[in-house]
Amino acid sequence: MSAGLFTMSPLCSALADTVKAEDSTLTLGTVTVQGATSGPLSTSSVLSSVDILGGDILEKMPVNYSWELFRRAPGVMLTEFNQGTTSGKISFRGFNGEGEVNAVKLLIDGIPSNSNDGNMPYMDMIFPMELDSIEVVRGTSDARYGLNNIAGNVNMLTRTGGDYNKARFRYGSFNTRETQLAKGLESSNWTQNYFFAYQKSDGFLQRS
Structure with a gap:
């Protein structure tokens, strides 16, 4: 088995220190962060x-x-x-x-x-x-x-969106009349919601 002995001159040592000082920054690569809006917090x-x-x-x-x-x-x-x-x-x-x-x-x-x-x-x-x-x-x-x-x-x-047809008619005390009509139309590109209501009563005073 043979062995060798290596020595480094002062000039080589100074050059090595200079390279280390200039090469102290390490680049990890590109980091991409992506986020998506989730809308308002639900109730x-x-x-x-x-x-x-x-x-x-x-x-x-x-x-x-x-x-x-x-x-x-x-x-x-x-x-x-x-x-x-x-x-x-x-x-x-x-x-x-x-x-x-x-x-x-x-x-x-x-x-x-x-x-x-x-x-x-x-x-x-x-x-x-x-x-x-x-x-x-x-x-x-x-x-x-x-x-x-x-x-x-x-x-x-x-109501927003949906396909529906709803109707309600009510008659009660003191000649109270009420009508409610609701309709919804929805397709792939748009929605429409319509509503009509009417209510009337003769009114009253308690203990009159």
């Missing part, structure tokens, strides 16, 4: 107390005003006024409906719909058969809709 994913009433339940409820639909939602307080356009109001989480505070934020298809005095007159523009669902979110942990979620929020979602 069922909000970390709070949530109830959802489906349209199959709502369209069968015989109510005179849309705020009465919330009788099916647990923990919701209904305050009745019977004052024309301000017929009633909903509240929960320690608030009642008698003050002028927007404790519960009302949304119709995600659009804020409280009036400036804290009431909910626009709620009665929606009829039961027009609704796809009602979402009730309690608590202040829902940051999707901004301010005025003091007690929480409710979102009334109307």
